[in-house]
Amino acid sequence: MVKISQSRSQILDLLSSIPDPEIPVVNIIEMGMVRDVILTEDGCDVILMPTYNGCPAMAQIEADILVLLKREQIAPAKVTIVLDPAWTTDWMTEEAKEKLRNYGIAPPLHSSCNSDQFARNTIRCPICNSVQTSLVSRFGSTPCKSLYRCDSCFEPFEYFKCH
Amino acid sequence: MTEQQALFKYCVRLGDNALIQSYRLAEWCSNAPMLEEDLALTNMALDMTGRAQMLLQYAGSISGEGQTSDDLAYRRSEPEYRNNLISELPDNDFAFVMVKQMFTSTFEYFLYLALMESSDKTLAAIAAKSVKEARYHMAHTSDWVVRLGDGTGESNRRAQEAVNALWPYTGELFETDDVDRLLQEKGVAANLEQIQIWWRQYVIETIPAAKLELPSDDYQHTGGRIGVHTEYLGHILSEMQYLQRAYPDAKW
Ligand SMILES: [Zn+2]
Numbered sequence: 001m002v003k004i005s006q007s008r009s010q011i012l013d014l015l016s017s018i019p020d021p022e023i024p025v026v027n028i029i030e031m032g033m034v035r036d037v038i039l040t041e042d043g044c045d046v047i048l049m050p051t052y053n054g055c056p057a058m059a060q061i062e063a064d065i066l067v068l069l070k071r072e073q074i075a076p077a078k079v080t081i082v083l084d085p086a087w088t089t090d091w092m093t094e095e096a097k098e099k100l101r102n103y104g105i106a107p108p109l110h111s112s113c114n115s116d117q118f119a120r121n122t123i124r125c126p127i128c129n130s131v132q133t134s135l136v137s138r139f140g141s142t143p144c145k146s147l148y149r150c151d152s153c154f155e156p157f158e159y160f161k162c163h
Numbered sequence: 164m165t166e167q168q169a170l171f172k173y174c175v176r177l178g179d180n181a182l183i184q185s186y187r188l189a190e191w192c193s194n195a196p197m198l199e200e201d202l203a204l205t206n207m208a209l210d211m212t213g214r215a216q217m218l219l220q221y222a223g224s225i226s227g228e229g230q231t232s233d234d235l236a237y238r239r240s241e242p243e244y245r246n247n248l249i250s251e252l253p254d255n256d257f258a259f260v261m262v263k264q265m266f267t268s269t270f271e272y273f274l275y276l277a278l279m280e281s282s283d284k285t286l287a288a289i290a291a292k293s294v295k296e297a298r299y300h301m302a303h304t305s306d307w308v309v310r311l312g313d314g315t316g317e318s319n320r321r322a323q324e325a326v327n328a329l330w331p332y333t334g335e336l337f338e339t340d341d342v343d344r345l346l347q348e349k350g351v352a353a354n355l356e357q358i359q360i361w362w363r364q365y366v367i368e369t370i371p372a373a374k375l376e377l378p379s380d381d382y383q384h385t386g387g388r389i390g391v392h393t394e395y396l397g398h399i400l401s402e403m404q405y406l407q408r409a410y411p412d413a414k415w
Contacts, residue, residue, distance in 0.1 A: 053292050054213025083217065084288035137199035138303050139206040147199075163295050 002043050004074055011037045011044065014072055021060040022142050025103040028061055032091025035082060043076035044069060049087040052143040052163065089163045100160055101126045106148065108162040123159050125150035133157075169345045170283065171226045172245065173352055175235065176342075176388070178218030179246035182236055184267065185211035186399055187254055196257055203303060204260065210296040217289050237407035241397050242390035249332035251396045258318065261307040262325035265369065268300035270336045273361045277353035286351065305369050312373025319374060326370065327378050334383030337362075 006014070015037070016029040028034055028048075035047040046065050050058050062079045069077040089108035097107035106126045123133050130152035137147040145158040188208035195201040216232045223230035230238075249267060254260040275297055278290035311322040337359040346352030370377055386392060406413055 050213075050292075052210070052213065053217060053296065054209035054211070056209075083292070084284050086288050086291035137202060138299065139199070139203040141202075143206055143209055161299070 002041055002076065004039055004044055006072065006074060008037050008039055011039075011046075011069075011074065014068060015046065015065065018061065018064045018068060021057045021064075022144075023100065023103065023105065025099045026092075026096045028065075030093045030096035030099070032093070032096075033061065033087065043078070044074050046077070046079045048079050048081050049085075050081055050083070051087050055143050057142075087163075089160065104157055105145065106157060106159040108160045123148055125153060125155065126157055127155050128153040164341060164345060166345060166349055166351075167225055167227070169342045170286075170351060171222050172342045173346055174218045174222035174225070174286070176245040178215045178222060178232075178235070179244050180250050180267075180271075181211040181215035181218060183244070183246045183250040183396070183399065184264075185209075185215060186403055187250065187252075188260070188264075190254065191260065200257070207264065207296075207300050207303075210300070214289070214293050214296070217292075221285050221289070233407070237404045241392055241400055244390060244392065244396060244400075245387060246396075247332070247335050247387045248384055248393050249329065249335065251393055251399060252329070252332065253395055256321055256325065258311050258321040259325040259328070261304050261311060262322060263329050264300060265304040265308045266329060266333050266366070267336070268297050268304055269365050270333075270358070270362055271297040272301045273358045273365075274353050274355075277358060280350075281352070282350035308369060308375070309373040312370075312375040322373065323375050326375050330378045331380075331382050331384050334381075335385050335387055338385065338388055340388050 012029065012034070015034055016027045018028045020026050020028060020031055031051070033049055033051060035049050038045040038047065046069070048058075048062065048065070058081075062081070065079050066077060069075070092108065100107045104126050106123050109122065122131065123135075124131055125133050125148075128150060130150055132151040133148050134151055135146065136149050136156065140147045140158055144160055144163065146161055147156065148159050149156050185208045188204050188211065191201065191204040191208075193201060195204055215236065219232035219235040223232060223235055247267075249263060252263065254263065272294060275290040275294035279287055279294060281287040281290065308322060311318040313319070314322075337355045339355050343352050343355060347354060367377070
């Protein structure tokens with residue numbers, strides 16, 4: 001029988017120190033990627049939900065979690081990736097969206113299944129808050145972002161796509 | 164054929180379509196006419212690699228033989244692949260890849276929309292993620308088809324050539340076999356006849372909007388469902404599988 005001294009909420013707190021590898025201002029808890037932490041006689045199981053299907057950051061996050069838990073002597077530990085329910089940007093916390101905005105990334109609009117996902121000019125510039133913005137490229141530097149330009153302050157910015 | 168065997172075959176088919184499309188799209192890296200399209204086509208490739216990985220991993224977990232997604236991707240030979248022929252055709256022209264991906268992304272959008280209701284929870288979850296990506300790909304490629312078709316004489320000519328060349332490969336997307344029938348009865352698989360109706364409706368609106376025409380000849384190629392492929396798949400696999408064939412179990 002395994003005895004882990006930390007509680008579930010303490011472990012969740014620890015996990016909130018792990019940043020999203022591609023957007024380091026937000027952590028994996030705020031992003032809504034951690035479904036749960038399950039403590040049993042067999043050890044600690046972190047239930048993780050993949051964001052984008054092909055997102056290369058997932059492997060990094062999994063490795064970061066295992067390193068952290070090892071350092072905190074939480075053992076045995078494992079990460080289980082679950083697909084159901086499917087992660088959506090609707091699970092990002094308001095704090096995370098605010099942090100994204102301050103970082104210069106327009107946060108995702110609600111809701112992921114919105115069929116007018118492609119409506120233009122509804123994305124606010126994260127720098128000057130203008131709604132006069134134009135889509136430059138649907139695809140950006142990572143699977144989760146597209147590129148916009150602000151027609152008021154003329155700054156380019158990224159938009160975290162709703163998913 | 165048991166339900167489990169049928170589900171394995173179904174997931175391999177969906178996974179192979181994602182994998183082979185991903186390979187072809189990745190070939191566009193640094194070859195697209197503009198930087199934004201390099202990003203677009205390679206991002207689409209990435210989405211499909213992820214989708215292939217999930218589907219093949221799931222397939223391996225239900226086969227009873229314990230294959231990993233890598234085993235299925237890198238250790239099968241050409242006749243064991245179940246992708247539609249359209250996904251293996253070489254993209255020699257930007258108009259060709261855009262028309263091709265419009266046809267296939269539209270198919271995938273309606274397919275995964277239907278599979279979100281699958282009685283198989285894992286398949287439904289994979290579909291819930293894939294449908295969002297497919298919708299995004301569909302919007303992007305449809306815009307390009309209209310832009311090219313309704314563009315210059317040259318872009319219209321090349322888009323029309325692509326439509327003519329690709330149309331005979333679209334019928335295969337909707338072929339229903341024993342695997343489909345068995346799984347449809349169980350509420351696992353999508354009804355491809357229904358999907359074809361939705362697909363046609365979208366395509367029939369998009370093609371004229373792009374000042375293009377659908378060919379009147381409705382001859383359709385077939386073979387992917389039974390592992391009879393075009394000459395191109397073997398060439399893809401010889402490159403894609405080279406490392407694992409030459410150095411089995413090699414790891415980064
Ligand atoms: Zn601005």
